[in-house]
Amino acid sequence: MKKLVVAVAASGLFATPAMAQVTETIDVDAEVTVVCEVSDLNTVVNFGELGRRGQAPRVRNGGVDAFCNQPSTVSLTSTNGFLKLNSNTASTSDEQDFLSDANGGLGQFAAGLDYQATVFGLTGDTSDLTANTAVTFGAVPPLNLRNVAIIYDTIAGPLPLIGGDYSDTLLISLTPNGV
Numbered sequence: 001m002k003k004l005v006v007a008v009a010a011s012g013l014f015a016t017p018a019m020a021q022v023t024e025t026i027d028v029d030a031e032v033t034v035v036c037e038v039s040d041l042n043t044v045v046n047f048g049e050l051g052r053r054g055q056a057p058r059v060r061n062g063g064v065d066a067f068c069n070q071p072s073t074v075s076l077t078s079t080n081g082f083l084k085l086n087s088n089t090a091s092t093s094d095e096q097d098f099l100s101d102a103n104g105g106l107g108q109f110a111a112g113l114d115y116q117a118t119v120f121g122l123t124g125d126t127s128d129l130t131a132n133t134a135v136t137f138g139a140v141p142p143l144n145l146r147n148v149a150i151i152y153d154t155i156a157g158p159l160p161l162i163g164g165d166y167s168d169t170l171l172i173s174l175t176p177n178g179v
Helices: 002-013
Strands: 036-039 059-068 072-078 083-085 112-119 122-125 135-140 143-155 170-176
Touching: 036 170, 059 170, 072 122, 112 170, 122 135
Parallel strands: none
Antiparallel strands: 036 059, 059 143, 072 135, 072 170, 083 112, 112 122, 112 143
């Protein structure tokens, strides 16, 4: 009988005890830098010779690449709010109708002209802009565009234009909205 007890006791020494489960939490992180950029953009738009009321052929700025890895907002900012006559003697008295002060206020000629830009399928024009104030004209999804075009058109007015050179500076902004 002693042998049986020793065998049972010895078998208990070799039994595997139940192991407790251990759980650990591991945080895994990564980051992608937000990038919004436009490249290969021609920074000069020349409408050439304008018609009497500002008619001009469409200007196509092609070959533009745009990348933004977040949804973004497209906005325009214009220095003048329109194409403005570059002259010390012919200023506009009213940005809405561009009447020229050069002809004694008779209202027969204009010294300014609106134009529009179509960017990534969105069209905005300077009639919506005031000088140096950004106007948002649309939201776009994340972009990975190659060889697209930005299109510029003049908006002919009701009055003939004073002769001379007209200019403006347009800032196109692509601002990430975040996700």
